[in-house]
Amino acid sequence: MTVSLPLVFVLGFFTWGAVKFLGVRTWIVVLIALFGFWLSHTFMAPAIESGTRSGVDVINGSHD
Numbered sequence: 025m026t027v028s029l030p031l032v033f034v035l036g037f038f039t040w041g042a043v044k045f046l047g048v049r050t051w052i053v054v055l056i057a058l059f060g061f062w063l064s065h066t067f068m069a070p071a072i073e074s075g076t077r078s079g080v081d082v083i084n085g086s087h088d
Contacts, residue, residue, distance in 0.1 A: 031080065 042048040
């Protein structure tokens with residue numbers, strides 16, 4: 025059985041776990057999320073997206 029989850033749900037789950045069990049402060053999570061949001065509007069966004077997709081493809085073992 026194959027389960028497909030969007031990466032944002034997986035990252036959200038780990039964020040929730042970090043806040044709940046590791047004691048990471050909520051304001052730090054918000055600050056990092058805002059940094060990611062602003063970073064997505066820079067010239068580095070295509071490189072980050074390409075690298076993320078390549079990493080997911082390596083983990084999933086799918087090759088085009």
